[in-house]
Amino acid sequence: MSGIPSTQDLLTQACNNKIIPNQEYLLQGSILDSASDHLFQRLKGLCDNVESGPQLFNDHELCLSLRAPNQAQPLMLRVRRSLEVDAPYQLRYIGQPEFGDRTRPTLVRSSIDVGCTATVIEFLTELGCKIDYEYFSKGYMFRKGRMKITMSKILKVGKGDEALSQSQLVELSVLAPTGQDAIGEEMKAFAEQLKPLVQLEKIDYKRLGSTLP
């Protein structure tokens, strides 16, 4: 037992050394369908060259929540699978977003990704999770250095290809270990280049909800 350190020890050691990328730096925005082609062309020009061209994706995301008896906040988990490629399912935990003050360029939230097999939904429902909502996300993704840019259409599940809105979701995100705040500036500089077409910002969903009646 003394020879081989336990998995728990190894994990905490890795966390302390800040080598696990568990912080997601995120900027979000949206663009109308009519203007999305302009953004597509601009991203194609700005982002890194990929031989195969812009990468298409078509994912199905399920959001599950686990309500513990003595906790007010339910635990939210997301399961995502690709409909295009035969890839493993992905289980994802996203923490509470930190907005910080105005000097902080991006939203930061903790994020943990785990690859899973297809039985993960069954496993989670057995645990007591309830499916909150689900949707299809279909669009393109781009890469610029370690930044990932996705522009996607959110589609309703079970009603063919019915879109949720007349616009597309644009996300600029980087997954990095804790304490690498320099990436925020890099993201902001990139967001500036997309400025007239799409306004990428830190979006607070709670405030968004409160403005609605």
Add this chain to the structure above:
Amino acid sequence: MSVNISIETPNENQIQEIAFDGTETYQPLPTLSESLTKCATRIDFSKSSLDDLKKEDKDGSPVDQFQPSLWPWDSVRNKLRDALTEVCVLSDVLSISREKKYLVLDPIQQEPPENKAMVQVYARKKALSQAASVLLTGAERLKASHVEQKNKTSSNFHIELLRLRQNWRLKKVSNGIIGDLSYRTAGSKFWHNGTFEVTKSEDDVETEEDSSSAPSTPTSTIPPTIKPTSAIKVNVPSELQGVAYIKVITQKDQGDLCTAKINLMGYGRNIAQQSGVWQRVLESAQNVLFCKELFNQLAREAIQLQAPIPHVVIGNQIRANLFPQIQLIISLVHTTSTDTAQTSSSNQDNDSVLEHSLHQLLREVHHKNSDHPFPQPASGPLGPSKKRMLAGPLAADRFELLEMTKSETILEQIIAQAQHTFMRKRTQYVLDTLAKDVRDPQIVSHWNAMNSPTMSCVKINIVTHGYETMHRTALLIHVKDRTLKCIGRDGRVMHLSYEPQELRDLILCQINQHQITSLLSLAKCLAWQVLSNSNHLGIGSVEPLGNASACLLSSPNGDRMIAVQLRSDTSLEARVFIAKSPRQDFFQIPLVPEKIWENLGGHFREVRFDKIEGKSFLMKMEYLMASLTSSSS
């Protein structure tokens, strides 16, 4: 001529008087009002038009200018009064004429101007000819400039710049134009930035003048060489100038075995014709950059790698051991003069395989740097490979995960490839010499046309001429970088080292077995019986290699027996013995009293096998068996 002329400034003030002692008293300058009055007196208001005034100046001095006036504005007043009088009279006349009682104004009939037709025609002609000449000179000038432009197209700066821009990355930095010939966009991480500067060449005009003046000189008989002039000058950093290539030599005891050279010149499509000198300059500079990066990478890896025999990096040379006494030498050759490079490249042939693979390996590294797979589903992290993403769901263990982190360096790969090349050549040599030496069973080797840089495959068939259908021994050899893997027909796998003797021994053993096995099937065809057969005969003299194989055959009616022993050394000598029953020299003795024992067969007598007719072992054996069978009836 010799008189000095002194120049003095004129006095601004007029001299009033000169005293007797010579001092000059100057008049003070007139005040503004004084000069105004002076000027006002000179104006003649009665002559209003400019022409009159000019005339007056020419006519001479008006008299009143010198008349001493009582009052400075006196003349002005007089003239104004005259003018007023005139105006009053005019207004009176006009008012009277308006009444039309006393005065009537009639227009005066003017004489029409004379209409001279000929004068007009001449005037028009003149005007037209003038216009025509203006147009003609204009046209001529345009034509001249057009022709000039046509001649100068090759040396036009902007057109050249456009061409340069089509082939190279350029950007404008303040006043200059900076180009980039690095492989950074392709994924290179080399420290050198690989920039070059683009300027307008100044000696453009001079060279043109030179070429135009050359034929005019009567002494020069050589026609003027047209230099490929260009309006663009590219300044490549000094460390990227010249020609560079990477030389790969496989050396055995100081003797070269094979040489490969990397020289990217001449790769890509041929655009040198339509573009200027800069294309060649930039291509060679980029080539230098590539070679330097490659060598840099190799040298770094050579130091980091911990080989059993450490790699040596001296100056521009890396030495690595492939096999005992066989070395791989990779050296960077960078020359600034083009002539020496050409002579050195012509006297050595280059192995395109090693050349290509070194080139390819660095490109692969570049590609890996620039190309990362996208995550699927899209929310996944960017970076981990597809294999890594599958590791969790497929429950990969520690060993598999460790395997994923391993990657081979360029040096390791090129060493493996060089080793493989060497192994392949050695195997070829062993097989070819054996096929040449051993005539009796024929050794046919088929090399697979498709192979990887570190693995090739050869199939060996051993057959006897004329008895191909009787038996065929097949053997498959996988040639790897340091080892050989031989797969026999029975599925046995043998791993051999790089020593050529091992392969040779194996093939000899296979030949030995082939002879015995095909003899057995031949015996079956001739209805002979196989009494015993052993591939590894445990008796007899000790063989240098393996064991001798043997078999014992008996004729269809059992009266004759043949014993064959095949040695497996290089001579592949066969010893054949025959015995006959009933034995001729059977005598009843007390120990063996009965007559039946005479059928047991007698002593074996050796046949002088080399004297038997037949080209091959099998043919001789067939002849022998046939003769023994026929005699028994």
